[in-house]
Amino acid sequence: MLEILFIFVLAVMLGFEIITKVPPTLHTPLMSGSNAISGVTLVGAVIAAGSGEGFMSGVLAFIAVAMATTNVVGGFLVTDRMLEKFKKKD
């Protein structure tokens, strides 16, 4: 557990450092794109789907996988669709 805490603290600090100045244009895409990354919980859902026993945990795992996949697939696609519009005019 302490090893994980170690990673967590460093990752939080890295997260604070990555973003310093963002033009307002990119606020929405950045929010949407990082939101897609938070769908990483899909990895957890995949593991949970295999570890539980019984009907109830199957249902819970199904909901978790479906929600996380919606977040991941939808999040990345919608961000891409927004950013596609930011082409410079030649």
Next chain:
Amino acid sequence: MNSDLQILAYLVASVCFVIGIKRLSLVRTARSGNRISALGMLIAVVATIAVTESLSWPVLIAGMLVGGAAGAVLSVRVPFTAMPELVAAFNGFGGGASAFVALTEIGGSSALSENLAGASYSIAVVASILIGTLTLTGSGIAYLKLRGSKMVHPLKGSARHGFNATLVLVTLACGFWLANSTGASAVIAAVLLVTGAAAAGFFLVLPIGGADMPVVVSLLNSYSGLAASATGFVLGNQLLVVAGALVGASGLILTRIMCKAMNRSLTNVLIGGIGDDAGSGDRSGYTGVKETSAEEVAMLFDAADSVIFVPGYGLAVAQAQHLVRELGEKLEKRGVKVRYAIHPVAGRMPGHMNVLLAEADVPYDQLFELDQINSDFQQTDLVMVIGANDVVNPVANTDPTSPIAGMPVLEVWNARTVIVVKRSLSPGYAGIKNPLFEAENAVMFFADAKEGLQKVISEID
């Protein structure tokens, strides 16, 4: 339980996420950044499926098909005007998923009863359920508010703060109980915790005004990252911890940047009330409003050498972005200097207008941010405000008691003439009167942005 291969894959994915987020903060690299993040996600999921020994294929396939289809269809079908609420919805799903993963831990054989991994494990389970559920319902309210629903908190003032604080404390108590309970009582505690967290998300977001929803969505995005991180602690999964922490921290920074754009503190936003609590006395009638016609607007354009368009949510709702571009191009051909002034919170999400105008192929170098253009209004012949209201309200500068006091606004009234294209005199999101509409140099063109612009363009031809 983590094999070396898995750890390596997770490392690659984490690096992808860091590079991805970094690149998303520059226009030039943003799109590739998003794709790099997506690649990282793909690697992580494939590696997890490859190395996890007991996979429940039916659940996995069914869940991924349903979620994948929903995500793909929604993201492609939803019109650009509805993107803000879509992001809010996706965010809720992410938080919800984390909570459900943690719940399977309680339902599964490795119940808290065993207390195998000790206190820190219990705390992680509770945190994951609490933050995840709160994100789910909070995002749900944000979604509805962004769609224009005018829900308000049943309580006002200190009664509301008292109620919300009690709710949070009771929910935390349920969490404490869950962390210390065994067997059947753990299930009851979990149900209570979910109910409390759901109610907390609901009631905490409820009093916050619609105009502040972008900040709320950004904060909830940060929460969904933390929920993922907590789930990572539960499962002992490094990737979840790292990715969740990255999103949690960067989301918080973005939230602060957005608050700064509105010149408000985060606390001020979260305490809420703006737009919903605004006194009805503020909506008093207007006097001396001058109405104009398409023909007259066309004549004003004929006489102008420099024009600035100020788009707002009304432009988005009417889908009039292509017509603005058409009008702008026509004016440019006549040698008129055409620019667009973008307020950081115009629309329902920061950057909303940029996305919309970019979709209509408005040249990027014609878009100007508030700081860049505010001093130029004085030397401008004609400003056309299209479906914007609060972001051009002079009250923000003059009345310190106004709900939007201190918010930087576009000082359009300094231009020689201001045309306001708006359907009616109804107040904007903040629910307050706009003295600009009564100004000496302002004329109102009452029309839906699309129809109005169409008429103006045909008059100009």
